[in-house]
Amino acid sequence: MEFPSKLIENAVAELSKLPGIGRKTALRLALHLLKAESDSTASLAEALAKMRFEITYCHTCHNIADTQECSICANKLRDHAMVCVVSDIRDVIAIENTSQYQGVYHVLGGVISPIEGIGPSDLQIDSLLKRIPESEIKEVILAISPTMEGDTTAFYLTRKLREFPDVHISTIARGIPVGGELEYADEITLGRSIVERQRQAR
Helix, strand or coil: CCCCCHHHHHHHHHHCCCCCCCHHHHHHHHHHHHHCCHHHHHHHHHHHHHHHHHCEECCCCCCEECCCCCHHHHCCCCEEEEEEEECCHHHHHHHHCCCCCCEEEEECCCCCEHHHCECHHHCCCHHHHHHHHHCCCCEEEECCCCCHHHHHHHHHHHHHHCCCCCCEEEECCCCCCCCCCHHHCCHHHHHHHHHCCCCCCC
8 A cells, every 4th residue: 555645654554553443444544634623633642642641440440540449449339249350341341331230340351361371360360359358248240251261260260259158159141142043042052041041920
């Protein structure tokens, strides 16, 4: 791809490093920013710089935050006795968007993956285990994706959490999605749906 300007070429090269952005899309974005009001482009650059260098992580749950404590942990109206353990910050956002959960979170920062050289010590597991006796946590919900690595992580956490007999351990339900067709469901998901079936009220 030929560029009329080295500056455009550099901008396209940087934009195309973003996930899901190819060089053609990067070029469209660069040309859009070039045509936009200078204040608009400057505001975008400033917002990105502030995000990268000023965002911190909650010292309690490791969620992204503007201060040492995230807005969820600081919210006294949340149920602090219930902790939802997730692997990634994106999972917190996804669960929050449902408006169905009123507890707090703990972000592991990944999952156990021997192939990628990620072990328990590379995740925020120790801080979770330390957090339990220091707080009045009564339930830990394991909301980790049902992949091989996710199941390995959940199994490891379950073993560790059994050291706290007063803490109830639960996992998110797995089954057929709303609007899904049974014939298109994989065998594992369909099998779990049958095993973990729910009785209907009479």
